[in-house]
Amino acid sequence: MRRWLLILLVALAGIAGNGPQAREAAPLAADEATERRLVAISSELRCLVCQNESLSGSNAELANDLRREIRNLIHEGRSDAEIMEFMVSRYGDFVRYRPPLKGTTLLLWFGPGLLFVAALAALLLYLRRRERALADQRPLSGDETRRAEALLHDRDAPPRP
Amino acid sequence: MNRFLWPLIGFAVLVVLLAVGLNLNPRDVPSPLVGKPAPAFALARLDAPERQFSPKEMLGKVWLLNVWASWCVSCRQEHPVLVELAKRQSVPLVGLNYKEVRGDGAIDSGKLDAAAEKRMVIERAGGWLARHGDPYSLSVLDIDGRVGIDYGVYGVPETYVIDKAGIIRMKHTGPVTPDILAGKILPLLGELSR
Numbered sequence: 001m002r003r004w005l006l007i008l009l010v011a012l013a014g015i016a017g018n019g020p021q022a023r024e025a026a027p028l029a030a031d032e033a034t035e036r037r038l039v040a041i042s043s044e045l046r047c048l049v050c051q052n053e054s055l056s057g058s059n060a061e062l063a064n065d066l067r068r069e070i071r072n073l074i075h076e077g078r079s080d081a082e083i084m085e086f087m088v089s090r091y092g093d094f095v096r097y098r099p100p101l102k103g104t105t106l107l108l109w110f111g112p113g114l115l116f117v118a119a120l121a122a123l124l125l126y127l128r129r130r131e132r133a134l135a136d137q138r139p140l141s142g143d144e145t146r147r148a149e150a151l152l153h154d155r156d157a158p159p160r161p
Numbered sequence: 162m163n164r165f166l167w168p169l170i171g172f173a174v175l176v177v178l179l180a181v182g183l184n185l186n187p188r189d190v191p192s193p194l195v196g197k198p199a200p201a202f203a204l205a206r207l208d209a210p211e212r213q214f215s216p217k218e219m220l221g222k223v224w225l226l227n228v229w230a231s232w233c234v235s236c237r238q239e240h241p242v243l244v245e246l247a248k249r250q251s252v253p254l255v256g257l258n259y260k261e262v263r264g265d266g267a268i269d270s271g272k273l274d275a276a277a278e279k280r281m282v283i284e285r286a287g288g289w290l291a292r293h294g295d296p297y298s299l300s301v302l303d304i305d306g307r308v309g310i311d312y313g314v315y316g317v318p319e320t321y322v323i324d325k326a327g328i329i330r331m332k333h334t335g336p337v338t339p340d341i342l343a344g345k346i347l348p349l350l351g352e353l354s355r
Contacts, residue, residue: 048315090313092193
């Protein structure tokens with residue numbers, strides 16, 4: 001009995017000793033729906049510290065803070081659009097992975113399409129021009145064909161003017 | 162001739178675009194807050210923690226808000242510039258001490274209760290200013306970084322120029338260098354103070 005008690009005490013001491021040293025996991029929201037919305041919203045957002053990572057995937061301090069902030073907003077019953085607005089009003093359109101369509105982003109949205117159309121037009125123009133150039137070449141006449149063949153077969157034949 | 166000229170021109174354009182693109186600073190994200198009123202807050206002061214400071218108190222003055230922390234390496238780099246500015250200029254410089262304890266990865270702040278954390282913040286921030294010089298009219302304590310989020314802070318140090326009507330007129334991310342101070346901040350201050 002006494003041995004068991006000792007083992008129990010040692011085990012408890014171990015737990016107590018380890019507890020504070022282990023880093024605590026970030027608090028998970030109690031309900032799954034909140035977490036799902038958090039992930040959905042934060043994957044649309046850029047982490048500003050490590051700019052090519054989404055807010056949901058980033059481990060930066062600020063990303064943690066912002067996720068906590070979004071969680072609070074969800075608990076307050078704000079809509080996704082309102083939460084997006086909260087972020088954009090502080091960090092600008094840059095936080096959004098899908099930039100809104102407006103004057104300054106027109107080139108961003110339609111630039112690739114324009115480039116593609118321009119390249120396609122250039123290709124068509126080039127092909128048509130080449131076709132016309134080929135069509136312009138008339139076939140050899142009978143006399144010319146014979147001369148060409150003679151030249152190909154007889155290497156020693158002197159070139160005629 | 163023409164046939165070889167076009168690829169060459171294309172290549173030259175590409176090189177120019179890459180040269181410009183690679184020399185841009187990706188941290189230079191335009192702040193949507195420029196031209197908007199400075200977000201309100203009420204935070205404890207470093208020099209008198211029982212008292213609070215709010216941007217409302219600065220209405221009618223042109224002032225600077227500088228976000229700093231003792232763990233922030235770039236802050237140490239810009240600090241002499243700020244100390245020098247405080248000596249020469251009479252513009253009020255308010256420090257926003259940002260996540261002094263929580264932002265320091267070396268400290269496990271989860272173990273601290275709020276009062277202990279605040280004591281630690283005051284001790285560390287105060288100690289740092291005592292060692293390196295205090296250019297601030299006053300500093301306030303943003304212990305959990307909430308006010309930082311309202312100001313769109315994402316990389317300490319950051320500096321805001323706020324006009325007499327409480328509108329943010331400029332935001333600078335990263336350390337204030339003598340060039341930026343003389344070339345951008347001081348001219349703007351002069352213009353706003355008129």
